[in-house]
Amino acid sequence: MNYPDGNKVMVGDRLKLWEGCYGTVVCSIDDDEYTSEHSRDQWAYLKTGVLINSSQTGLIHYVAPEDSFELIERKPKT
Numbered sequence: 001m002n003y004p005d006g007n008k009v010m011v012g013d014r015l016k017l018w019e020g021c022y023g024t025v026v027c028s029i030d031d032d033e034y035t036s037e038h039s040r041d042q043w044a045y046l047k048t049g050v051l052i053n054s055s056q057t058g059l060i061h062y063v064a065p066e067d068s069f070e071l072i073e074r075k076p077k078t
Contacts, residue, residue, distance in 0.1 A: 001030050001050055001062070003069050009050055011035060014073040022072065023054030 001009045009015075011033045013025045027034040027043055028050045034040045038051055038059075049063035 001028070001065055003065055003071055004067055005071075007071060009065065009069075010074065012075040013071055015052070016068070016070040016072055017052065017054060017057075017060075017066065018068040021054055021056045023052040023057070023060070025050050026053045026059070027051045 003009060003015075009025055009028060011025050011028050011031075015023060015025070017023050026038040029043060029046050029048055030050065032040070032044075034043065038053075043051060046061060049061055052060050052062060054060065
């Protein structure tokens, strides 16, 4: 999945979902990347998309990006 500006959505990204709501990508089913808190065993059945965890809304599954998505911070790979 890509952001509206064409950048790839990656696990660990902090983004603005919409005005006043922010979240962190906790797994990318598309790229088969998961965090220890959100494992492949739990979420691979969804087949596509990403999971974003937000303190305002909880866990949200997106199969396509919203036009309002905006990358705020990307953690460097270690």
